[in-house]
Amino acid sequence: MEAKLKELVPDLASESFRLGFADDGALNSGDADAYRHMMLVSVRLDDGSWVNFSSTTLGATQHADWSVLTVTICFGVAIIVVAVLLLRWATRPLRDLAVAAERFSLDQIPKPLDETGPAEVRRAARAFNTMRERIQRLVSERMQALAAVSHDLRTPITRLRLRSELMDDEATRDLVDADLAEMEGMIDSTLEFLRGGVSSEAIRPIDIVSVIETIVDDHADQGHAVSLSGTSHGRVLGRLLALKRAFWNVIGNAVKYGTRAMVVVTETPDGLAITIEDDGPGILERDFERVFQPFVRLEESRGRDTGGSGLGLTIARAVVLAHGGEIALANRPEGGLRVTITLPRLAQPEQQLAQVIAGDPVLPHGPTVHTASHSAST
Template structure:
């Protein structure tokens, strides 16, 4: 870790946010100064254009006041300058057949705005590179603006200038440049904010991926002071949770072991009873007690298991469970895919599927199991013929020890942990369980698990 004295960047979220804001404001101030300078230059150029437009009007008046052609031509040459070349001629320098372009129309409107007197005169505007002057590719006026003003006797005063109209598109260019600068500032600010808040995103991702059945990887403790403290607290909290769950599971395992001893003694003593009916009832109660202990231990583990995660053929697991129920005389059927490779624990997945299918057989009298693809997942759909579950109870039924009296009565047995354990196992495998009532009656339970990647299929043989 870099010592605080050697840090070049601020060390807190607040100071980094302030730095980003100051940098953005500084950039905007520099942009505003640049825009001001360009605006001043634009005003200066506009003034120059107005001066040239006024010169066109004054030169036209001066030449029109001369009666002789040689004098007109001489005065036109004398009044020429570096920025405005003037010629007097019997013909217009701008061809009357020259095509009108958007640039030509804009320049004509600009001249009328700068020199209102021209609005009442007959004049032509064109650009040499737009074909306004038919003198071939090598003429001297190429890439300049041409203006021809007709005098009362039908002759023309022709002007050519490369300065007039040079800034006619400057406003659009300035707008485009300002937009580009604004976009660049926003992009830079976003990148800086993403860099500053990356440790927070890592913390959020680590919290979302937290699972008790995986070896925890400590969250890197870097970034600003607040983020480092949060990461350190998260790592500590995760270890405390793991220790708490482990201690609770060990305590329950010890209690279950202690309970199994008297249960075993009671089972042995029941064998000496002469009343067969009483013995059967006692054995059933003892079996239910053992099942409740096992279910409670599975619930306390939160879906975790010590078995390794490896490629598993979910279809084979489901087929085994269906065959077991069929051998017991239950109405169970299986259709759909014959292979559904996923990654997980065989025993855990078998426990989750057994709970779902067992519920369908116990409370719905029958179970139709379908294995199908659902995008990037495999879906195991279990449909029964029972009364279903009310919409208000579909979330509550996943809570531990919840039993719905209408369809989950005490006479059916169970501890109210079947769906709770199944959901915990599904979530530990990045899957989900969805409950919905069928239109024709009964409950539909959908267990979804992500497909095994192509690389994972070759990792180990499928179970």
């Protein structure tokens, strides 16, 4: 600044012009370095007097200290890394808790969740373990009670069936036997529904086409118009009796509410698609989801021809979803109902078996349900 001023005003002699920073004593600022923001200027006039004034230097250009900036960035990155690691450590028990909740199943031995992590997470894990034990105990007690009730109900039914054989009137005997058979069917359906997925049946590879063919042949032997077409073999991984019960319910509905039933098995990129069609009346759009609810029957007469417990589709959907599949209902344009069930095909048996045992869906995506219509629930 001094050099620039002398360049502009050459008459300023060094002894008549003085410029410099204010010192700490003048500003009484201590260690604040405030003097660096003020310049003091003294100029001697021609009469020998001095003019003193000050000027701030806040507008002066200041160069960044790259070493300080680098250290600051390094500290910031280190803090972020440590924060991420701590966050992952704190949330890992929560992820384990979510996985355990998703894999929770009533038909497997419960494995206690590790109670680690922060205090709140440990408390949540302990509460989850307690809840799972209570649910397992509740279901076990309920199943024991259901087994006892089933035994107590079947005993008088068996006695009535034996007594009906002593009746001379054949027509009355047939009616009594039909009523007893209907009672046994309702008991079986209710127990199957209340079992809630608990099953001791082994998971193994199954040729689902052979299972469906057996069901179709049984209905054909009873005089029903049922046909099966499509691929001749299709292997899936699951429980044989559960899958047979599900397809028996769906095909039985098609036979019950239509004059004929058509079953078609086709291959898809992800597995198998089984389509069951009938020429029945179908249902209204507002009842699409309602038919899957337990104990719901759209036909309220409960006559011998169309009677039932209202659990057929409920059980079928539960079985299909448990095997990683989907069930979709739709009305046919020409009239009747189309039920489409998709199941993942058997691929990499060891990995797929481990997923089923662990309770994971077999398909890459989670199981979903699409509903469009149905003529009535079993």
